[in-house]
Amino acid sequence: MTLPEIIIPEVADTISDKVTLEEFERVRKLVYAKFGINLTEQKRALVAGRLQGALHQYGYKTISEYLNWIEKGGNTEGLSDLVNRISTNHTHFFRESGHFDFFIKTVLPWALASSRNKNENDLRLWCAASSSGEEPYSLQMLIMEAMGADYKNWSAGMLATDISERALDMAQSGIYASEKVRDIPKHLLTKWFKSLPDGTYQVSESLRKEITYRRFNLMNDAFPFKKPFHSVFCRNVMIYFDMETRSKLVNKICDKLVPGGYLFIGHSESLGNINTALQYIQPAVYRKEG
Ligand SMILES: C[S@@+](CC[C@H](N)C(=O)[O-])C[C@H]1O[C@@H](n2cnc3c(N)ncnc32)[C@H](O)[C@@H]1O
Structure with missing residues (x-):
C-alpha cells in the first residue's frame, strides 16, 4: 500500500525519523506476534505518527522507552494501548450493504x-x-x-x-x-x-x-x-x-x-x-x- 497522498514527502520523512528502523522492527514483531497484524515498511510513518500520542500520554521520551514498558511481563495495559493505536477501526453503518x-x-x-x-x-x-x-x-x-x-x-x-x-x-x-x-x-x-x-x-x-x-x-x-x-x-x-x-x-x-x-x-x-x-x-x- 502507498502512503496516503495527503502526507507530503518532507513531512513523511520527519515523522519516519521519529521511529528508528530498529524501533519499527520491534513494533512490527510485537504486533504480529500478539495480534497477527502485518505491518509493512510503508506503514512506518503511520506507526510513528500514531505512537507519538503514547509518548505524550505516558511521559516517555522515545518509542524505545514506550516499548520497554509494553514488553514488561504481564503488561496488559501496554499491549492494549498499543493495539488501540495501531489498529484501524474504520467502519460504518450498513457497510457493504x-x-x-x-x-x-x-x-x-x-x-x-x-x-x-x-x-x-x-x-x-x-x-x-x-x-x-x-x-x-x-x-x-x-x-x-x-x-x-x-x-x-x-x-x-x-x-x-x-x-x-x-x-x-x-x-x-x-x-x-x-x-x-x-x-x-x-x-x-x-x-x-x-x-x-x-x-x-x-x-x-x-x-x-x-x-x-x-x-x-x-x-x-x-x-x-x-x-x-x-x-x-x-x-x-x-x-x-x-x-x-x-x-x-x-x-x-x-x-x-x-x-x-x-x-x-x-x-x-x-x-x-x-x-x-x-x-x-x-x-x-x-x-x-x-
Ligand atoms: C477495519 S475494522 C472492521 C470493522 C467491521 N468489521 C467492518 O467491516 O466495518 C477492523 C477491526 O479489527 C480489529 N482487530 C484487529 N486485529 C484484531 C485481532 N487480532 N483480534 C480481534 N480484532 C482485531 C480492530 O480493532 C478493528 O476494530
Whole structure:
C-alpha cells in the first residue's frame, strides 16, 4: 500500500525519523506476534505518527522507552494501548450493504428453520471484529425488524468481539455523532435511536441489550464458544493478516460454524488459496459444507 497522498514527502520523512528502523522492527514483531497484524515498511510513518500520542500520554521520551514498558511481563495495559493505536477501526453503518440484504433474505430464514428443525429456538451470531459497533447494530436492527413480534420467542442475541478496548467502549455506549448516523434510513433511525441534547444519537436500550460485547483476540489458539454459530461476520480485519494467519483463522471460524453456517468477509478479502471446508456462495460470502 502507498502512503496516503495527503502526507507530503518532507513531512513523511520527519515523522519516519521519529521511529528508528530498529524501533519499527520491534513494533512490527510485537504486533504480529500478539495480534497477527502485518505491518509493512510503508506503514512506518503511520506507526510513528500514531505512537507519538503514547509518548505524550505516558511521559516517555522515545518509542524505545514506550516499548520497554509494553514488553514488561504481564503488561496488559501496554499491549492494549498499543493495539488501540495501531489498529484501524474504520467502519460504518450498513457497510457493504448487499451482505445485510443477503443475510435477511437468505441466511436468517435458513437459520431459523434449521434451529426449529432441531427443536432449538436460538439464533447464534458472532460479529468477530465489531469495532465501534456499527456492524453488529446494523445487523441486529434488521433482524429485529424482520422477525417482528416473533423475536421475543427466540433466544437471538448476538456476540460482538474486538481486540480494541477503545472500540468496544464506544460500541457499548452506542453513542454516535450525527454524521455517523446519516446513512441510516430515517424510519430505522427514529425507531432504534434516541437523539441526545448534545446532538449525538444513542442506540436504544432495547437494541443495545441484545448484543454482548467482549474483548477477544482472533489470534487466540482456542475459540471457547459453547455452541457453534449459524453465521459469523468477520469483515475487513483479515486484510491486516498474512496468508498463514488468515488460513488458521478461517479454519478456526469454520470449526465454530454449524453445518450449513455462513461466513461473511470483507469484499476486499478473499479465501482463495486457503484450504477450508467453506464453499464460495457469492462475493465475500462462504458456507460450511453440511
Ligand atoms: C477495519 S475494522 C472492521 C470493522 C467491521 N468489521 C467492518 O467491516 O466495518 C477492523 C477491526 O479489527 C480489529 N482487530 C484487529 N486485529 C484484531 C485481532 N487480532 N483480534 C480481534 N480484532 C482485531 C480492530 O480493532 C478493528 O476494530
